[in-house]
Amino acid sequence: MRLAWLTDIHLDFLSDEEIATFAARVAREAPDGVVVTGDISIAPELGPDLAKLVDAWRMPCWFVAGNHDYYGADVASVRRGMRELSRIEPKLRWLPSTGVVSLTPTTALVGVDGWADGRIGDGQGTSVVLNDHLRIRDLLQPSRAKLLEAARRLADEDARTLATLLGEALAPHEHVIVATHVPPFREASTHAGRIAGDDWLPWMTCHAIGETLRAMATDHPTRKITVLAGHTHDACRVSILPNLEVRTGAVEYGAPTVQEVFELGE
Ligand SMILES: [Fe+2]
Numbered sequence: 001m002r003l004a005w006l007t008d009i010h011l012d013f014l015s016d017e018e019i020a021t022f023a024a025r026v027a028r029e030a031p032d033g034v035v036v037t038g039d040i041s042i043a044p045e046l047g048p049d050l051a052k053l054v055d056a057w058r059m060p061c062w063f064v065a066g067n068h069d070y071y072g073a074d075v076a077s078v079r080r081g082m083r084e085l086s087r088i089e090p091k092l093r094w095l096p097s098t099g100v101v102s103l104t105p106t107t108a109l110v111g112v113d114g115w116a117d118g119r120i121g122d123g124q125g126t127s128v129v130l131n132d133h134l135r136i137r138d139l140l141q142p143s144r145a146k147l148l149e150a151a152r153r154l155a156d157e158d159a160r161t162l163a164t165l166l167g168e169a170l171a172p173h174e175h176v177i178v179a180t181h182v183p184p185f186r187e188a189s190t191h192a193g194r195i196a197g198d199d200w201l202p203w204m205t206c207h208a209i210g211e212t213l214r215a216m217a218t219d220h221p222t223r224k225i226t227v228l229a230g231h232t233h234d235a236c237r238v239s240i241l242p243n244l245e246v247r248t249g250a251v252e253y254g255a256p257t258v259q260e261v262f263e264l265g266e
Pocket residue numbers: 008010039066068230231232233
């Protein structure tokens with residue numbers, strides 16, 4: 001089983017022709033499936049851009065959404081759209097509503113979007129304001145306190161979904177790949193190879209999902225969890241526990257790449 005990993009492909013920066021060229025480039029890796037860890041496009045273009053990406057593919061495309069995928073909309077309506085897309089286009093599967101994907105008898109794939117939840121670094125005091133806080137309706141809030149509250153609510157909900165999915169996946173599988181957009185640990189949230197500063201970390205980490213991962217990995221010492229994430233656009237590979245590893249992908253806007261192709265044995 002060959003699984004190709006893409007992240008932060010930001011297709012809204014590409015022309016239709018460039019999307020087709022990139023899709024062909026992915027297909028040349030001859031994957032049996034593709035996983036995309038978010039920031040695929042922006043809300044109004046997400047469905048059409050995903051359709052263009054998979055148009056000539058035969059393999060399934062499992063994906064989670066990143067913060068950019070919600071730009072110009074609210075969370076509930078984007079999620080309704082992704083569920084609908086997964087229903088009508090058999091190659092496209094939004095992972096939170098897909099459940100546990102058995103890639104091989106021993107390896108499973110699960111995923112949740114994840115949200116920067118302001119819990120790591122200086123969430124109260126940071127002067128960093130992201131476009132998220134202006135362009136995603138749920139995060140457009142009158143105060144820092146309300147913003148943190150909204151972000152935490154979203155992150156906690158995804159962490160609960162992940163706990164359920166991981167519980168189901170870890171019982172019959174030795175190895176579970178978790179797709180999520182926002183790095184779940186400080187150690188995995190880097191800029192130019194160094195851990196981000198306390199001003200950026202609140203918006204570059206999802207602590208709620210990190211806590212869930214740590215607990216599940218600790219409870220299942222004979223299982224292995226590999227987390228694939230994006231959002232930082234910086235490559236990082238870090239072991240959090242002996243059986244819990246996180247990888248993030250390096251990306252430039254307008255120049256999407258295949259991060260890795262995993263060869264999964266039986
Ligand atoms: Fe991104």
